[in-house]
Amino acid sequence: MQNYDVVIIGAGASGLFCAAQAGYRGRKVLVIDHANKPGKKILMSGGGRCNFTNMDAAPKHYLSANSHFCISALRRYTPQDFVDLVDRHGLDYVEKAPGQLFCQHSAKDLLEILLTECEWAGVEIKLETSVTKISQEQGYRLETTQGTLQCESLVIATGGLSIPTMGASGFGYQIAEQFDLSVLPRRASLVPITIQPAMKDKLSTLSGVSLEIEASANGMTFKEPMLFTHRGISGPAILQISNFWQPGDGLQLNLLPDMDPEAHFKALRQDKPKRALETELNTLLPKRLVEVIKQDLPWMTNPMAELSNDNLNELIQYLTHFDVQPNGTEGYRTAEVTLGGIDTQHVSSKTFECTSAQGLYFIGEVLDVTGWLGGYNFQFAWSSGFAAGQFV
Template sequence: MTATHDAIVLGAGAAGLMCAGAAGQRGRRILLVDHNPAPGAKILISGGGRCNFTNIGTAPDRFVSANPHFARSALGRYTPADFLALVEAHGIAWHEKTLGQLFCDGSARQIVAMLIAECDRGGVEQALGVPVSAVDQADGLFRVTLGSRVVTAPRLVVATGGPSIPKLGATSFAYDLARRFGLKIVEPRPALVPLTLGAEEALFRTLSGVATEVVASAGAGRFREAALFTHRGLSGPAILQVSSYWRHGDSVALNLLPDQQGGWLRAAKREQPRATLRRALGRQLPDRLAEALADRIAITTELANTPDRALESAERLLSAWTVTPTGTEGFAKAEVTVGGVSTADLDQRTLEAKRVPGLHVIGEAVDVTGWLGGYNFQWAWASGVAAGQAL
């Protein structure tokens, strides 16, 4: 059997486009395949349509993985500065927002157009809107069936992502294919996703629409950003961040007054003895939240008539208000997936399967998940280039 291509890349998302372009420009005959009729579906909706395409603070410790060191090689060899240089070479205007996040001034469509142009520059052949009906391997070649067409190559790249945002066509295809080739899967879970609360947390569920800056903690994750109370539970950047670390049954701690030091309520008692707890909280928190917290803590007397031990207890509650989510809003609302193809089965430099020569897995399909704020795109670009240079 003669190979029709040097490599077949399954998935025309961020990682797949990057990989195909990098390999094509090295003179490889690349076929880029996707069941969606157009490439870059997730890119187009990211960053409110402006694509938070990288983060200048990218570092391996800002990724969740069973092997926290795995991403170091690819991230070190293709940096945010490298991708930014590509963006600027294509004349795409950009700006930096908070916490090192870089966005297009215009539209995320510019990033997709750039990646397609890079693929065109490398002579990449595209087969879009075509589902894969079969994948097998024989005689050193991968054989992929696309409807009535069969294509073959000595190398196959799996860049089909995880199951987050199924309305964009996301599936567990990558995991199913990896299992067929004997690769282990770290349990996939929704990540960067709102958390749901039960009836016992009615205090917060009645505050739908209220937002405040907190320090949220769950597992090894600790983030200071905004939290948003919703009719179903908790959302906002701080909550999305800790959701990647949260496990079912775990609690989430919220420091609702992250700028306050211990003893602040006793100080308020000295300075404004006639004030109530509700009034003291109202100076620092949204009114509805201040009222709800004061009602729950149930200190109704003026501060002058409240024992110090009661004020200290209130401070402890407010600095570590603990809730136990009932779950998440699932893959439908998750921006990415935690877990995926085990890094133990992949070479960290080439993303090639150790026991299946020629098979590479990149991007979100791998058990590497970044923080909110452009990190996952940087992993897509870096892992795509790492595999593309190895094809």
């Protein structure tokens, strides 16, 4: 049997970061993971360049049944703190959108920093190691496929259910339930939305077309790009709204978010009466999309002077409430994160220790804390990992 001060299950963002913090405190730390490589989701995120933080990260960017839970960790380990760390390692990064920092070359560079930090802190990492049993005996005893482990502090950093091909599983939730913690309902989030079969056929020519839109659902609105796919709709605007939209809810897509369409088209009718509406729309929207719209509004080929106010009102309603007939999401297969998870009422917001089981900690995505798209989830991984690493 091997003895450690700290065993961390999960060699992802929060687990590796927590391990380094604990190791620097002189703790004997082991990280185990059933995968054959560490940080798989880090490597594939952000198109392989990993949006590793957002400089604007604040509690308002996170969804949780306990909205105050993330405040303490985000204050104690900020985006600037993580930027200072990667700066010390000489990471090249770029700001793609305001506050969103990506590796300039490859997410491998970021993972290498985390592994280097673990090495410097004396952390041991064992891969292809699965846990078969956990019991509370003089701390925690773990039966694994690589032998028995004993530890004083056990950290669960197993992530959620998203992208099972990367090794995601519900193991962390099973551990929580073993220790009588409640697990809140979970669903795929930051995920593309699928559409009804008939509409999918109608929009099939648009696969690969993108445009900036305003997506709204349940009182939230995001203005970002949308991408048509062969299954439905994706892109940042759709991933963002998927945190708030569920099947059966209303979903409003405004294809002209940067203008007052009523004023625009009425002025155009007066100033350029001979101009065909189709010609104008081709300057505002992708041409393939205009071709689809023309199927529903065949009078678009008419000169502006011939369009009645009813025509214009129909057009404006169509473009500002573009109906794709959504019916669900692509699910965990392509979701970036899992919404919901372990009820944070059972976990200290300062130490991330379970309030009913001394020495048991939960960090990262396995908890009921879900960030918006744009680096917020990685920042919570660093912040929660740092916080727990000071106490394990």
